[in-house]
Amino acid sequence: MKIANVTLNGMNKYGSRLSCWLSDRCRDRRRRPDIVTLQKIGSKKRFPKETFCDIGYECWLRDHEKHYRGVAVLAHRDFLSRPGLPPPEELHCKLPGAAQNEARFLTVRIGNVLISSIYAPVCKPTIAPTVDWLDCLRDHVEKEGYAKRASLLCGDFNVPKIDDKSNGKLKRALKELKGLGFCDLYRKAHPCVTGNPGCTWGYREGDGTKGASRLHLILASESLARRCRKIWLDGSPNLWPRPDAPPLVAELDVEV
Numbered sequence: 001m002k003i004a005n006v007t008l009n010g011m012n013k014y015g016s017r018l019s020c021w022l023s024d025r026c027r028d029r030r031r032r033p034d035i036v037t038l039q040k041i042g043s044k045k046r047f048p049k050e051t052f053c054d055i056g057y058e059c060w061l062r063d064h065e066k067h068y069r070g071v072a073v074l075a076h077r078d079f080l081s082r083p084g085l086p087p088p089e090e091l092h093c094k095l096p097g098a099a100q101n102e103a104r105f106l107t108v109r110i111g112n113v114l115i116s117s118i119y120a121p122v123c124k125p126t127i128a129p130t131v132d133w134l135d136c137l138r139d140h141v142e143k144e145g146y147a148k149r150a151s152l153l154c155g156d157f158n159v160p161k162i163d164d165k166s167n168g169k170l171k172r173a174l175k176e177l178k179g180l181g182f183c184d185l186y187r188k189a190h191p192c193v194t195g196n197p198g199c200t201w202g203y204r205e206g207d208g209t210k211g212a213s214r215l216h217l218i219l220a221s222e223s224l225a226r227r228c229r230k231i232w233l234d235g236s237p238n239l240w241p242r243p244d245a246p247p248l249v250a251e252l253d254v255e256v
Helices: 011-026 049-055 128-143 169-178 185-189
Strands: 002-007 035-039 057-062 071-076 089-092 105-110 113-119 150-156 182-184 216-221 228-233 248-252
Touching (some): 002 113, 002 150, 002 216, 011 049, 035 113, 035 150, 057 105, 071 105, 071 113, 128 169, 169 182, 182 185, 185 228, 185 248, 216 248
Parallel strands (some): 002 035, 113 150
Antiparallel strands (some): 002 248, 035 071, 057 071, 089 105, 105 113, 182 216, 228 248
């Protein structure tokens, strides 16, 4: 199973890039993402559902009318039509206890795997909403037993490398989430931070260099982390120029 995570800045500007990338990857079944998780999709009115359906994907989404929020999960029809696979089921679209859900969370069960698309609040002007939201995510994931099942938490967690603004509270919140039994697949596969930083966004300067951070993660429960073959950033300069975040793709040896 191949799963790709892509964080956008609204569909008006980035929808065509995403559809071009998916169309190119779907020309070869070996390169095709079976599952795609999206963040910051914006309004449903601008979401090119028909385009993705033409490429071969079924879509589940939670949109936001006023801001670049909203999350989605896409699954290729060929993948969904495998013999014995039960119909996909949307399980959760809100976080209990979160003051403002704002279309930031969506879980779809595909086979026996829980696929979650996550967009944590940006910690501006204060970090409190981000920390509180990540804590709500942790509580929900723990209550629903995600870590004990085959689960993937994919998305933009908005925890920068330099966490001086929050005195480490953001990193603590993310660490506690991972402490439930989740593995950062990219860092597991590429432990050398210097050689493979995996930075996907210039969090402070916006130039993809100084201050760049790995905001976009794929966290896997232990049962899936053991089955990860490889994970990489998959983007061409034409489609994903810096500092735009390229797709993060993981290949897992798993039958859903």
